[in-house]
Amino acid sequence: MNQAAFFAVLFLLYSLTAKKESYILQLFAFGSCGFFSMIPYTEVLLLFLTLLVYYLFTKRRFGFIFGCIMGIAVTVKSIAAMLYFAVFIGMCVLWHAHKLKFLDIIRTYIPATIISCLYPFYLQVTFGSWKSFIDCQYDYWKRMKINPVQELYIQLKTIFGNIEGNCVLFRINEALSLTIVCFILYEIYCYIRSYKTRQNDLSDMLVLILYVLFSLAAINATIRIPSYNAPTTSFYRYYYSLFPIYLLAENMSQKKKNVVYACSTAISFITAIIFIKNCYFY
Structure with missing residues (x-):
């Protein structure tokens, strides 16, 4: 199923980028x-599922099927609930602009809910x-609630500090997580800056940005207890499953795209090595 989903994502990305942005396909395929597929x-x-939504x-194409797909996405992984809320806001914007009927929202969100x-x-x-x-x-996953400032401090302390039991893989995990978050925020900045020169609908833009921001907030609401494991264990895997990071990448210059592509491929290579060593950041 994962392999089928992988190729389906490639097709959807190909369609959403007007069939001309091969860079985005490469970024996804070699990331x-x-x-993980x-x-x-x-x-x-x-x-x-979220990209299909x-x-x-x-x-x-709103309505029953649209709502069902969105609901299934939430059952697959709870982070998709962030798209549930982002799409609702986007649909409300369209309704306010008289581009859809309020009944469309109801028909979508009854099955989705x-x-x-x-x-x-x-x-x-x-x-x-x-x-x-x-x-x-x-309890089981040994997590604790955190705020962004505390999390950043713990991440930097894990990367640069001399903490007992702080292995190299923990440092790598934190560096990857922090790097990708910075990249995502930079992508959003570039996208907003280029919005006036683009033809995207405001509602489409809102859904992309809100889904990413809501997801970042949800993912980073808790971290693993540092004495037990790398604080942001698995986070970079979660980040890579956010479809907007691929679509937003097209707003960067070619030079920056090349750098991002090289870094993303390197991260994938590092991930493979970590798994070969039986070190699973679950």
């Missing part, structure tokens, strides 16, 4: 998501708490 992780499936959004609630409902019935998955983050 970490390409690697070969092992049993859900990142590529998530990327496919955005594709349908840009084509203004019902399907999104299936997993919490299952948790409630099975474990007696609909948020047991969230609760286990702090």
